[in-house]
Amino acid sequence: xxxxxxxxxxxxxxxxxxxxxxxxxxxxxxxxxxxxxxxxxxxxxxxxxxxxxxxxxxxxxxxxxxxxxxxxxxxxxxxxxxxxxxxxxxxxxxxxxxxxxxxxxxxxxxxxxxxxxxxxxxxxxxxxxxxxxxxxxxxxxxxxxxxxxxxxxxxxxxxxxxxxxxxxxxxxxxxxxxxxxxxxxxxxxxxxxxxxxxxxxxxxxxxxxxxxxxxxxxxxxxxxxxxxxxxxxxxxxxxxxxxxxxxxxxxxxxxxxxxxxxxxxxxxxxxxxxxxxxxxxxxxxxx
Amino acid sequence: xxxxxxxxxxxxxxxxxxxxxxxxxxxxxxxxxxxxxxxxxxxxxxxxxxxxxxxxxxxxxxxxxxxxxxxxxxxxxxxxxxxxxxxxxxxxxxxxxxxxxxxxxxxxxxxxxxxxxxxxxxxxxxxxxxxxxxxxxxxxxxxxxxxxxxxxxxxxxxxxxxxxxxxxxxxxxxxxxxxxxxxxxxxxxxxxxxxxxxxxxxxxxxxxxxxxxxxxxxxxxxxxxxxxxxxxxxxxxxxxxxxxxxxxxxxxxxxxxxxxxxxxxxxxxxxxxxxxxxxxxxxxxxxxxxxxxxxxxxxxxxxxxxxxxxxxxxxxxxxxxxxxx
Numbered sequence: 001x002x003x004x005x006x007x008x009x010x011x012x013x014x015x016x017x018x019x020x021x022x023x024x025x026x027x028x029x030x031x032x033x034x035x036x037x038x039x040x041x042x043x044x045x046x047x048x049x050x051x052x053x054x055x056x057x058x059x060x061x062x063x064x065x066x067x068x069x070x071x072x073x074x075x076x077x078x079x080x081x082x083x084x085x086x087x088x089x090x091x092x093x094x095x096x097x098x099x100x101x102x103x104x105x106x107x108x109x110x111x112x113x114x115x116x117x118x119x120x121x122x123x124x125x126x127x128x129x130x131x132x133x134x135x136x137x138x139x140x141x142x143x144x145x146x147x148x149x150x151x152x153x154x155x156x157x158x159x160x161x162x163x164x165x166x167x168x169x170x171x172x173x174x175x176x177x178x179x180x181x182x183x184x185x186x187x188x189x190x191x192x193x194x195x196x197x198x199x200x201x202x203x204x205x206x207x208x209x210x211x212x213x214x215x216x217x218x219x220x221x222x223x224x225x226x227x228x229x230x231x232x233x234x235x236x237x238x239x240x241x242x243x244x245x246x247x248x249x250x251x252x253x254x255x256x257x258x259x260x261x262x263x264x265x266x267x268x269x270x271x272x273x274x275x276x277x278x279x280x281x282x283x284x285x286x287x
Numbered sequence: 288x289x290x291x292x293x294x295x296x297x298x299x300x301x302x303x304x305x306x307x308x309x310x311x312x313x314x315x316x317x318x319x320x321x322x323x324x325x326x327x328x329x330x331x332x333x334x335x336x337x338x339x340x341x342x343x344x345x346x347x348x349x350x351x352x353x354x355x356x357x358x359x360x361x362x363x364x365x366x367x368x369x370x371x372x373x374x375x376x377x378x379x380x381x382x383x384x385x386x387x388x389x390x391x392x393x394x395x396x397x398x399x400x401x402x403x404x405x406x407x408x409x410x411x412x413x414x415x416x417x418x419x420x421x422x423x424x425x426x427x428x429x430x431x432x433x434x435x436x437x438x439x440x441x442x443x444x445x446x447x448x449x450x451x452x453x454x455x456x457x458x459x460x461x462x463x464x465x466x467x468x469x470x471x472x473x474x475x476x477x478x479x480x481x482x483x484x485x486x487x488x489x490x491x492x493x494x495x496x497x498x499x500x501x502x503x504x505x506x507x508x509x510x511x512x513x514x515x516x517x518x519x520x521x522x523x524x525x526x527x528x529x530x531x532x533x534x535x536x537x538x539x540x541x542x543x544x545x546x547x548x549x550x551x552x553x554x555x556x557x558x559x560x561x562x563x564x565x566x567x568x569x570x571x572x573x574x575x576x577x578x579x580x581x582x583x584x585x586x587x588x589x590x591x592x593x594x595x596x597x598x599x600x601x602x603x604x605x606x607x608x609x610x611x612x
Contacts (some may be wrong), residue, residue, distance in 0.1 A: 151315070179590060
């Protein structure tokens with residue numbers, strides 16, 4: 001009798017232990033990664049981050065090509081004369097694209113505009129003149145950005161063009177005026193940082209391939225830390241003037257570590273003065 | 288003069304006392320909290336003007352200066368009827384200006400200059416340094432090449448020394464946002480969205496890298512943030528603004544000290560050292576106080592109609608002179 005009772009007790013204890021084990025296992029699976037946290041317990045996004053893709057050439061899937069600006073060749077398109085001297089440095093590497101579903105759902109007139117933009121890339125891409133990049137393009141420019149984050153402040157400092165975003169921690173209401181970098185505010189969806197932004201002007205592009213938006217653009221970005229060195233980044237773009245429906249891009253962001261954990265200055269205004277104002281010199285240089 | 292020294296001695300002694308009485312709020316990792324949006328817009332200029340006899344003036348005199356400042360702004364909007372005077376299309380009206388309405392007051396006394404050392408409140412240029420600063424300024428007025436114009440006109444950084452360091456007032460946009468993280472103090476300069484990323488206890492950049500705002504490395508001395516900056520961009524020479532202007536070179540060394548002295552005050556003092564143009568280091572001080580609102584985007588280069596206007600106007604003038612001459 002005693003033996004039976006003790007064995008029953010033993011089975012009970014074992015199943016209880018097993019249950020505990022199973023519960024903790026499934027919890028571990030759900031929260032496989034625990035990010036560093038701020039004093040409040042929210043995930044900490046401090047650091048210097050950068051993409052390792054080439055979405056800035058074209059956020060849609062694209063094959064490689066000899067240059068961004070091409071002209072008709074006798075057999076295949078060849079680099080336009082303005083960029084010919086760059087050789088392989090000016091060539092475009094292929095990219096898988098970052099658009100969910102592959103294609104941006106343009107309205108018909110907008111698609112025509114996109115193709116015109118692409119045709120006139122050299123004179124129309126705001127990046128060529130070192131203009132502020134807008135969102136989401138700032139995220140996947142070929143430059144790092146630094147996030148300054150604590151419970152009272154969230155600030156993005158981009159290497160390209162010294163672009164900045166101060167992210168409000170409560171809803172600031174509608175933007176008082178349109179701007180290049182928009183008006184952004186943060187909220188949390190569990191451990192995911194959600195940044196909603198609007199108040200953009202219609203002058204920034206989404207990449208070098210002429211993909212664009214209008215001044216009614218609304219962007220919802222989601223930042224989720226997936227390891228000590230990665231963030232999973234998603235952005236949903238809504239723009240009723242340009243797209244038929246909201247659409248999404250996603251990509252990993254990588255943390256720069258060690259000696260690379262720095263952004264440098266790329267003010268870039270000084271690099272376009274000859275391009276923009278060279279013709280107004282007292283003695284213009286030979287073109 | 289004895290009185291002046293006594294007064295200066297009193298001020299020097301009085302400042303740390305204020306700081307000691309006040310316990311600055313802390314960031315979660317223990318650093319004093321300097322965060323927020325701050326401004327240092329005052330009518331007090333960097334250098335003391337000849338009409339002021341000493342570092343401080345009476346409250347009555349200060350209010351007079353403030354009234355004159357307000358009148359000056361109001362008069363800008365009073366344009367004459369009819370056509371504008373030939374050759375003068377005017378500039379901003381007062382709605383665009385925000386140079387400060389009050390004189391700087393430290394310990395309740397109105398200041399006539401930000402400079403406290405040398406005692407005369409003037410920049411201690413050597414003869415050679417003074418000559419150089421005039422030459423650089425005159426070159427910018429020649430309007431021959433974009434690279435020779437003022438950095439503010441080029442939208443490279445803000446006007447004058449708004450981004451500094453040291454950070455000085457300009458005609459408008461005198462607001463700064465401070466954000467701190469472990470290892471960093473970030474200062475957003477409103478004009479031209481310049482960012483000062485101050486690395487705490489960091490190593491200097493290699494000598495070949497010379498950013499527009501220099502290379503800043505900081506550390507805490509007690510509750511004071513001390514920031515040392517040098518390696519300025521070689522084109523950052525004359526920092527021209529209306530009330531605050533001075534010359535610097537690539538090798539100018541700036542040491543800034545930020546101390547939170549109250550809920551609504553950061554005491555900001557700095558020393559500028561450059562034996563190639565100044566006969567001695569000079570020091571100045573001011574107070575950052577809370578700004579009235581958030582900072583919005585200041586996009587400069589994207590709408591820079593002035594630079595092609597300045598250069599194109601000069602070319603047109605030359606064309607007319609040639610055809611007339």
